[in-house]
Amino acid sequence: MTDAPKKGWFSRLTEGLSRSSKQMTEQVVSAFVKEPLSEQALEGLEEHLLESDLGPAAADRIVERFRALRFGANPSELEVKTALAEAVADELKGHQATYDPLAGPRPFVTLFVGVNGSGKTTTLGKIAADLTARGAKVMIVAGDTFRAAAREQLKVWAERAGAHFESRRDGADAAGLAFDAFTKAKAEGFDVVLIDTAGRLQNKSALMDELLKIVRVLKKVDPDAPHETLLVLDATVGRNALEQEKIFGRTAYVSGIVMTKLDGTARGGVLVPVAQASDAPIKLIGVGESIGDLQPFDARAFSRSLMG
Numbered sequence: 682m683t684d685a686p687k688k689g690w691f692s693r694l695t696e697g698l699s700r701s702s703k704q705m706t707e708q709v710v711s712a713f714v715k716e717p718l719s720e721q722a723l724e725g726l727e728e729h730l731l732e733s734d735l736g737p738a739a740a741d742r743i744v745e746r747f748r749a750l751r752f753g754a755n756p757s758e759l760e761v762k763t764a765l766a767e768a769v770a771d772e773l774k775g776h777q778a779t780y781d782p783l784a785g786p787r788p789f790v791t792l793f794v795g796v797n798g799s800g801k802t803t804t805l806g807k808i809a810a811d812l813t814a815r816g817a818k819v820m821i822v823a824g825d826t827f828r829a830a831a832r833e834q835l836k837v838w839a840e841r842a843g844a845h846f847e848s849r850r851d852g853a854d855a856a857g858l859a860f861d862a863f864t865k866a867k868a869e870g871f872d873v874v875l876i877d878t879a880g881r882l883q884n885k886s887a888l889m890d891e892l893l894k895i896v897r898v899l900k901k902v903d904p905d906a907p908h909e910t911l912l913v914l915d916a917t918v919g920r921n922a923l924e925q926e927k928i929f930g931r932t933a934y935v936s937g938i939v940m941t942k943l944d945g946t947a948r949g950g951v952l953v954p955v956a957q958a959s960d961a962p963i964k965l966i967g968v969g970e971s972i973g974d975l976q977p978f979d980a981r982a983f984s985r986s987l988m989g
């Protein structure tokens with residue numbers, strides 16, 4: 682996952698952003714080209730940033746930055762677009778980090794948390810496939826013991842990736858499963874353990890208790906485990922992602938964020954306020970449903986495609 686972004690993903694992300702969002706960027710840019718400092722151009726910019734879900738604080742800062750920019754009398758389209766992408770990228774400074782389980786202790790344990798439907802299983806599967814392709818011995822643990830469908834889906838990913846799969850019957854204790862699986866992984870020389878967890882927010886406190894219990898039992902095997910806790914958030918839910926970050930970030934010891942479904946949404950800007958609100962950096966982004974569609978987060982490339 683530390684590899685440079687694969688060729689093609691940038692264009693996929695750009696293509697995925699809705700046409701209306703792109704049209705709006707064009708309008709904003711051409712307003713600046715025509716009249717760089719008009720209030721109308723600045724208002725259009727603010728509206729665009731808010732509609733992309735960047736949030737009022739970042740939108741205000743970017744508008745003020747544009748006000749102070751002092752473009753020449755006739756800035757080119759490229760000049761304005763570049764300034765816009767740079768302004769967004771600067772908002773993300775210090776909020777980016779890499780995820781590389783093969784650089785850490787063995788077995789390296791990653792816990793995946795997030796609400797159902799956010800893309801946890803898919804993200805875990807993509808990571809497993811990437812790691813096995815790089816020669817790692819990978820164990821996948823179906824820690825969402827409530828949803829049989831989730832377990833089946835994860836099993837398919839495990840088979841596809843050539844990863845070992847550990848699961849238990851419906852309703853079994855997820856922490857017990859995590860403890861046994863990690864103990865086994867340690868004894869059998871696994872490089873990486875990827876643990877899926879439940880994501881039913883209907884009963885927040887029960888869910889958080891369960892996540893904390895998993896963390897506690899993992900620490901009995903290795904005090905430093907889990908070595909990574911990735912919070913998976915769906916970009917298409919827009920500002921609801923902020924609420925989810927608050928819920929999980931407060932209790933689940935999140936160490937990195939994965940923002941999924943950035944293909945096909947005009948609301949990808951929500952990544953900015955999420956990154957700023959969280960103590961954890963953005964590590965990976967999902968730009969599609971297939972194996973190759975998970976990429977290391979690169980703030981500059983993201984900003985360029987968001988403001989394409």
Ligand code: GDP
Nearest residue numbers: 797798799800801802803941942967968969970
């Ligand atoms: P979970 O309930 O959190 O485990 O979520 P899943 O992994 O089952 O994902 C829910 C749906 O989102 C599935 O249909 C996935 O194929 C889809 N999905 C996950 N990540 C992405 C992504 O980056 N882009 C797109 N377009 N779909 C995704």
